[in-house]
Amino acid sequence: MNTASRMExxxxxxxxxxxxxxxxxxTEAGYVRWLIPRSTKxxxxxxxxxxxxWVSKAKVPVRKGSDMKSEMSTVDETNESDGGTSTGGSSxxxxxxxxxxxxxxxxxxxxxxxxxxxxxxxQQIIASRGGTVRHIKPLSSxxxxxxxxxxxxxxxxxxxxxxxxEAQELQQRQRPGSIEISDKVKCQLRGYLSNVASMYKDNxxxxxxxxxxxxxxxxxxxxxxxxxxxxxxxxxxxxxxTGKSSGVNLVDLAGHSYGITSDPLTQFSVVFxxxxxxxxxxxxxxxxxxxxxxxxxQIYKNKSVAEQNSVELAWDMLMQDEYEDLRACIYQxxxxxxxxxxxxxxxxxxxxxxxxxxxxxxxARWETDFSENSALRALIGGAGESExxxxxxxxxxxxxxxxxxxxxxxxxxxxxxxxxxxEKFFMExxxxxQQGRADSDPSEDWYKGEIGFFDYYVIPLAKKLQSCGVxxxxxxxxxxxxxxxxxEWVREGQSLVKDYLAKYHRQQDQDGTSDSSSRRDSGA
Numbered sequence: 001m002n003t004a005s006r007m008e009x010x011x012x013x014x015x016x017x018x019x020x021x022x023x024x025x026x027t028e029a030g031y032v033r034w035l036i037p038r039s040t041k042x043x044x045x046x047x048x049x050x051x052x053x054w055v056s057k058a059k060v061p062v063r064k065g066s067d068m069k070s071e072m073s074t075v076d077e078t079n080e081s082d083g084g085t086s087t088g089g090s091s092x093x094x095x096x097x098x099x100x101x102x103x104x105x106x107x108x109x110x111x112x113x114x115x116x117x118x119x120x121x122x123q124q125i126i127a128s129r130g131g132t133v134r135h136i137k138p139l140s141s142x143x144x145x146x147x148x149x150x151x152x153x154x155x156x157x158x159x160x161x162x163x164x165x166e167a168q169e170l171q172q173r174q175r176p177g178s179i180e181i182s183d184k185v186k187c188q189l190r191g192y193l194s195n196v197a198s199m200y201k202d203n204x205x206x207x208x209x210x211x212x213x214x215x216x217x218x219x220x221x222x223x224x225x226x227x228x229x230x231x232x233x234x235x236x237x238x239x240x241x242t243g244k245s246s247g248v249n250l251v252d253l254a255g256h257s258y259g260i261t262s263d264p265l266t267q268f269s270v271v272f273x274x275x276x277x278x279x280x281x282x283x284x285x286x287x288x289x290x291x292x293x294x295x296x297x298q299i300y301k302n303k304s305v306a307e308q309n310s311v312e313l314a315w316d317m318l319m320q321d322e323y324e325d326l327r328a329c330i331y332q333x334x335x336x337x338x339x340x341x342x343x344x345x346x347x348x349x350x351x352x353x354x355x356x357x358x359x360x361x362x363x364a365r366w367e368t369d370f371s372e373n374s375a376l377r378a379l380i381g382g383a384g385e386s387e388x389x390x391x392x393x394x395x396x397x398x399x400x401x402x403x404x405x406x407x408x409x410x411x412x413x414x415x416x417x418x419x420x421x422x423e424k425f426f427m428e429x430x431x432x433x434q435q436g437r438a439d440s441d442p443s444e445d446w447y448k449g450e451i452g453f454f455d456y457y458v459i460p461l462a463k464k465l466q467s468c469g470v471x472x473x474x475x476x477x478x479x480x481x482x483x484x485x486x487x488e489w490v491r492e493g494q495s496l497v498k499d500y501l502a503k504y505h506r507q508q509d510q511d512g513t514s515d516s517s518s519r520r521d522s523g524a
Contacts, residue, residue, distance in 0.1 A: 124264035
């Protein structure tokens with residue numbers, strides 16, 4: 001309520017303005033199409049600069065051939081200058097579909113949401129370097145050779161060494177809001193994300209919208225680590241003289257999160273990985289690609305085929321000359337380049353939850369650091385291991401579980417969200433079966449299979465989020481929703497599977513009728 005009241009001074013008549021937190025919740029719930037990012041951040045007393053969004057259920061018009069962001073800025077500025085109205089009415093009163101007008105698509109809105117998110121993280125990265133952004137020509141040879149000595153999976157490492165910052169360095173870090181990201185870099189970022197979106201196939205489930213749903217969950221969990229109010233178990237520090245809150249103690253926070261929150265490059269890497277983790281997904285599981293002996297299965301030696309392919313495609317595109325200024329914002333040194341690459345590899349590889357060898361490895365490593373049995377931890381843990389290595393391993397484990405939970409976050413959210421995404425996944429699997437790319441009819445075991453998925457993967461994973469001790473109330477929230485959705489599925493799942501099947505066949509009948517009509521109209 002306090003934030004909302006202070007935002008009123010920057011609002012506009014007949015417009016709804018929301019914070020980034022609310023925008024993330026809307027995106028997570030599948031309503032990104034309602035959001036229009038404001039062109040500039042607003043200043044809120046007691047909060048500093050904030051990225052906010054207009055909410056509208058109308059379609060946003062943009063002139064054809066224009067830069068989308070600048071055009072959105074024009075709409076935004078027009079409304080701010082006259083209190084939400086213009087000579088011809090509100091900025092939404094275009095005649096949609098008339099010549100010269102382009103309606104912002106859902107994919108374009110998703111791209112804009114990601115541009116805003118990654119731009120904010122780039123500001124934090126540059127601030128952690130003291131505001132420095134130099135050209136990276138000296139790294140060109142390293143960029144060309146990184147990741148060329150084997151498969152992506154062979155780069156996987158049990159422990160990622162995170163960057164450590166001295167306490168004084170954290171306390172004196174430049175304010176991210178003071179960092180300006182150039183229009184050139186934003187244009188490159190927008191172009192890159194647009195290309196990533198185009199590389200996602202039109203699958204019912206594994207598509208660009210799913211990638212954004214995962215990204216929203218990743219951001220939410222990362223934000224909950226950073227949140228330092230009493231609901232997160234992290235108390236704000238008080239000034240001993242005034243007794244007033246002194247804000248976030250980044251030094252204490254870094255220790256609590258195993259260094260994840262003190263290093264913005266780590267956070268950027270995890271969010272970036274969420275966005276690209278299913279690029280070019282074929283709509284069938286790895287086991288089917290191996291069975292079909294596809295070219296990608298051969299290249300990646302029948303292991304984590306789709307995941308390795310996604311990393312390779314997204315990375316190779318990022319290394320193109322046209323994104324050099326963007327890369328210079330992400331990293332400036334050889335060490336940061338390699339750390340960025342390692343974080344992306346480990347994070348995306350963690351989304352392969354079927355590979356038995358990887359599963360066994362992750363389970364053993366979890367027991368090393370987070371088992372409730374202290375004697376077992378002492379027995380498994382390495383003798384003479386440094387505290388830094390232990391912290392880095394814990395951070396690596398937390399990152400992997402964060403992306404795994406986010407990848408199936410629909411199972412740990414409101415029932416209607418779970419039901420929507422579950423239907424999409426069913427449609428994708430059933431479509432593969434109808435195309436001859438699956439051995440069995442998924443509808444026969446879908447009901448029981450979902451119960452097993454909750455019991456043996458989702459609920460244990462939610463409990464691990466609790467055991468990590470870094471996600472505060474989110475871990476409780478995820479676990480409670482997982483249990484609730486499991487119970488609801490037991491009650492309604494069988495009838496829902498019947499509904500899914502009926503809907504699939506209705507759509508096929510409609511498509512067939514449409515195709516027949518098209519052939520008749522063309523005289524075929």
